[in-house]
Amino acid sequence: MQIDIIETTGLGDRSYLISAGGVGVVIDPQRDIDRVLALAEKRDVRIALVAESHLHNDYLTGGLELARTVGADYAVPAGDTVAYDRLPAADGDVLAAGPMRLRVLHTPGHTHHHVSYVLTDADGTVQAVFTGGSMLYGATGRTDLVGPEHTSELTHAQYHSVRRLVDELPAGTPVFPSHGFGSFCAATPTSGESSTVGEQARVNPALTQDEQTFVDQLVAGLTAIPAWYSHMGPGNAAGPAPVDLSMPRPVDPAELADRLAAGAWVIDLRSRTAFAAGHLPGALNFELAIANFVTYVGWLMPWGAPLTLVGETEQQVADARRELVRIGIDRLAGAAIGSPEALAAGRELAAHPVSDFTGLAAALAADPDLVVLDARRDDERAGGGVRGSLHIPIHDLPGRLDEVPAGDVWVYCGSGYRASIAASMLARAGRRPVLVNGAYGDPDTGAAAAGLHAQPATV
Known part of the structure; x- marks a missing residue:
């Protein structure tokens, strides 16, 4: 059997194509299914089964369109209510596609009805496990996306789900999660590009901590949820429309x-x-x-x-x-x-200065009252920041622009990316931004190297 990884780095996710005997199985496909179709053609396989580990919160699935396009079965967790025909995947079910078998394990935590798929050959020998948002590399999927009232219940469930995977699968089983490569669906940062069940038993917090410690630490580490997540689950339950990748209308x-x-x-x-x-x-x-x-x-x-x-x-x-x-x-x-x-077309362009943390230090030395904006998240700010800086996370800035004083504003984040977004928003609102383009934590050029990092109590 061959397992191909289809990376979607912009969302921090992976989809998978499993090929054997001229037949293909696709796990958790993204909406732009042309990538999957091209890969299936390259592998010379007919896609017979498309399977979802859960109703995704961070993207609209391509599973429904892909299954309809190629005439494949479409498996979705049995507990989820959807507006289209599907193959309900329930705990203990075995889904067959050519010589491949997918045994369904109910692994709640990321969502209530989340499932993992254990890949075996026709003789029942385990080849891999596809864990979606359950067991990630050194972490687990976050448990607060369904709603805050379910977070505690789902976090306890996540603990037991990950342990079930270890209890029921050989230690050498390769693990293939869908999230955890920069996705906000990961509860905590992940590590590594590949892993096995046995390795996770040694490093995953759900397997190295007692239950309450795991629950307390996971909940305490949950960060802000991207606003668009709230639209993804309902969209996936309704069934996304076929994708349109045509060029937008030209604007003169x-x-x-x-x-x-x-x-x-x-x-x-x-x-x-x-x-x-x-x-x-x-x-x-x-x-x-x-x-x-x-x-x-x-x-x-x-x-x-x-x-x-x-x-x-x-x-x-x-x-x-x-x-x-x-x-x-x-x-x-x-x-x-x-x-x-x-x-x-002849109109004047706008511009703003770009500097770094050394430049910011010099500017503060000349004017201690300089307005400095920290656009990082709350969890980043909890580790410290530039002393005297105004902290407004980038995702809150559109609704809090009136808190930023008029005039010059130096703005930084963890890398310069969010600071540039913030600078453009500030400029549109009439401020005069200066972009601090650099990595806050860089040991040579970051805030500490420039003498600007202050501990949380003194920021």
Whole structure:
């Protein structure tokens, strides 16, 4: 049997194609199914089964469309209520596809009805386990996505689910999770690119801690939930529409200027330094080249708001569209392609300075009352920050812009990515941002190296 990993780095997820005897099985596919179809063609397999470990909270599935396109069975956990025909996958069921068998294990925790799939050959020899959002590499899936009233119950369930996997499977069984590669569906940071059940028994908190310690630490470590997650579960239960990856309608410079003047959401996809050097006034900078692009567009943009993309090339816009459809941002208002100078059509461009933590230290030495904005999450801020800085997490900034004083504002985050988004928002709101472009924790160039890091009690 061959197991191919289909990476979706922008969401921190993996899907899988299992091939044997000319037959394919797909686990937890993303919505842009052309990648899966191309891989199946390369492997020369007919996809006979598509299986979901759970109704996903971080993306719209491609499973329904894929199964309908290729005529495959579509397995979804039996306990989930959905609006389409499916093969209900219940604990103990064995799903057959060619020489492959998938034994269903109910592993609640990430959701109530979450299942894992144990892959065996026709003789029953275990080949691998696909754990979805249950057992991750050195962690588990978060347990607060269904609703806060269920978090405690699901966290206890997660503990027992991970232990069930270890109790029932050989130690050498390869583990293939769907989450945990940067996904906000992971309860705590994960580690490693591959693992086995035996290795997890030695390192996974659910297997090295007592139950209450595990529960307390997992709940205490839960971070903010991206706003767009609330739309994914209902969308997956209803059944996502077929994906559309066509190019958005072209927007000319005059129409683009009108949208910017009206305060519409216009996203510039270029790098943060290119954006800072010159951009259309009122545009927002979400750098496409960074894996977090779709996470922060989905988190910050009002859901359903008209969105216009600005890119240097058609490919850049096409890549952004692919990222966005994965979370259901389908109806783009259009796209403008070209340099900012060409798209400005004679109008003056905006710009803002770029510095680093050393530059920030020098600026604070000259003016101790300088306004400094920390755009990191609460859990990052809990480890300390720049002394005297104003802390507003990036996902809260749209509703708290009035808390940022007028005038010059130096803004930083963990890497510079979120700081650039924040800087563009501040500029649109009439502030004069300075982007601190650097990694906060870098031992050579970060905040501590510049003498700026303060412990939580003194920030």
